[in-house]
Amino acid sequence: MIYLTRKAEFSSSHFYRNPAWSDEENVRRFGKCANANGHGHNYTLEVTVAGEVDPVTGFVVDLKLLKDILEEQVVSVYDHRHLNYEVPEFKDSIPTTENIAVAIWKRLNGKIPGAALKRVRVYEMPDLFADYYGEQQ
Amino acid sequence: MIYLTRKAEFSSSHFYRNPAWSDEENVRRFGKCANANGHGHNYTLEVTVAGEVDPVTGFVVDLKLLKDILEEQVVSVYDHRHLNYEVPEFKDSIPTTENIAVAIWKRLNGKIPGAALKRVRVYEMPDLFADYYGEQQ
């Protein structure tokens, strides 16, 4: 068993708001992240898959295929988008780094032929990231 | 004469739109950057000043003072803001990396006691940045 990790990037807007709270409560809890015009980040995504090395190719997973899946399932949907307004999973959940990692797991899980999804890591900033390993852990 | 450079960061939203053009023309020229909901970046700012080293302190400029000036003049205005909607200089100019660099120069020039502003560098992404050296160059 070997683990392969590929990175991708997307640049998106978001803000933090719980609609059950008043504007004042949102600012008190989320500070400047509550600004409803949104702010943005260069997100970095690391996707880790695991499997046996195919002795014919030396690959766990075809790199081009993995890149295409990340592009189709995640980057084309998130990049240059406002996460709150344009990405369906954030209509009802706040696009925190934690929730973005879980959402990307759901988008990718079961879509990568021949390898198991093991970890989704999302960096919002170089000094802050979330890891999700699926429900088993 | 010695040059001192200090970095700062801000996370902002923006989009590219020329109001003189139709929506179609904006998309044709700016691609996905024209999305009016905005997208965002972790911008990195590098500000370079120059002067003689003060023999009493060993400094060109007091580092704490320089940090405070960057915070007050730039970061507090741009960070966690939507540049098009909330920063006055981008009411009438498109917040491209080039225009952001020029706007930051105007905000900082003449505000740093005892040292001359020499360069403003703005990274929109790690692989794209603009440098402005003022009008003299």
Next chain:
Amino acid sequence: MIYLTRKAEFSSSHFYRNPAWSDEENVRRFGKCANANGHGHNYTLEVTVAGEVDPVTGFVVDLKLLKDILEEQVVSVYDHRHLNYEVPEFKDSIPTTENIAVAIWKRLNGKIPGAALKRVRVYEMPDLFADYYGEQQ
């Protein structure tokens, strides 16, 4: 369960010396790290906590609170300090990267409300780091 990691930095001096050894033995074992005037590093700390995502906030842990805890428990004590002379846990243990990671675990464990401390990583240099996962592992 999701894992959240936040980075912090501190710039400190240290040296390696076992008081049970002669000066010659310390130099033989620790090389230039034994220099009693000390040398220094920009340390990078990565702290990983885990927990359930709060559906109300989208957070495992409040980011501002986590940052304040790292500042209060670690950065304010270690930054711009000589670890051997000014940080109590290194009176009797050598401030190697390994020992620093364990010491920071002890400083943080049990102090983060609502989330479990999972890993402390300390980089002494970009090419050398130690990970501590607590006693259970």
Next chain:
Amino acid sequence: MIYLTRKAEFSSSHFYRNPAWSDEENVRRFGKCANANGHGHNYTLEVTVAGEVDPVTGFVVDLKLLKDILEEQVVSVYDHRHLNYEVPEFKDSIPTTENIAVAIWKRLNGKIPGAALKRVRVYEMPDLFADYYGEQQ
């Protein structure tokens, strides 16, 4: 138990070719990586070992010794070499990132006194890396 990780680098050439396939099939499967003149990378290696901290030294493993082992067992063999033509383990296996990680594990396992080899990570590019944890996992 604490984990210590040390990085090393090597700059090598390689290409991807399965000798059981025609030239056309190799290009179809491996794209530009099949070019038999080879292309190259600055590889980054991260080696993680684990053990108890020696109370006398504060080390899991002597850093100088670990560096020397990486140099002798890996860097001196791989660096400035064409992996397909000059490194014996790639006579019969394709030097993919996955296979390189496994090969380095075999070179290092059992060679590090007093500490257990836990992980070998190989970056081929900053956005692609493989992790190998040995057969037990």
Next chain:
Amino acid sequence: MIYLTRKAEFSSSHFYRNPAWSDEENVRRFGKCANANGHGHNYTLEVTVAGEVDPVTGFVVDLKLLKDILEEQVVSVYDHRHLNYEVPEFKDSIPTTENIAVAIWKRLNGKIPGAALKRVRVYEMPDLFADYYGEQQ
């Protein structure tokens, strides 16, 4: 006048050899870089252009066009190639970092509409790079 810099990457093989010298002399002068099987690097290219900001677009140069020019003129020719064997300008000159920077300047100069080429920077490794500013400097 404002300066815009865009990065690109290519992964290539090369070696250093002066055909006027014996094998021994090549090894004596170039060390392990003389190995005729080649070794390789992840090269990073930074191209800087300068011009006035177009008030209609906010751009010095259209970013998509600049990216396409770098791809067409440099990356498609150098990436996943053996520079000595497959890139014409290195038939008669050694592909050192210095010579690669000059060669890329010649490939790009005059090809970027509306902006002046100002600098070509080539990183062979993160700790070594060459800058070429054209003949005027």
Next chain:
Amino acid sequence: MIYLTRKAEFSSSHFYRNPAWSDEENVRRFGKCANANGHGHNYTLEVTVAGEVDPVTGFVVDLKLLKDILEEQVVSVYDHRHLNYEVPEFKDSIPTTENIAVAIWKRLNGKIPGAALKRVRVYEMPDLFADYYGEQQ
């Protein structure tokens, strides 16, 4: 004319103190940097030289020779040292980033055969650096 830049690193201790001031004044002016036990950094040095490319070697300067000069003139003197106590030029000047850059210029200028020293850049932290171009600029 082409410019070649090579990086090196050193890990050192320092503190800021003007002996003409009281302890209180030193703290007031230099804050936590005035702590006389010292603190430390992983400094990164970038040295830029310029010259014509030698058509026989493709080099501005022999890379091994340049590395050896940096090692001998700077790294062996500064690395794992307390700059205030152990490096002669800081007996009478405060080891600020600015003064370190000037001191390294003086150590290197005239020592690099066949190439002109053009710039010394010293990073104290990733977000703070000083550039010195010699007296002519």
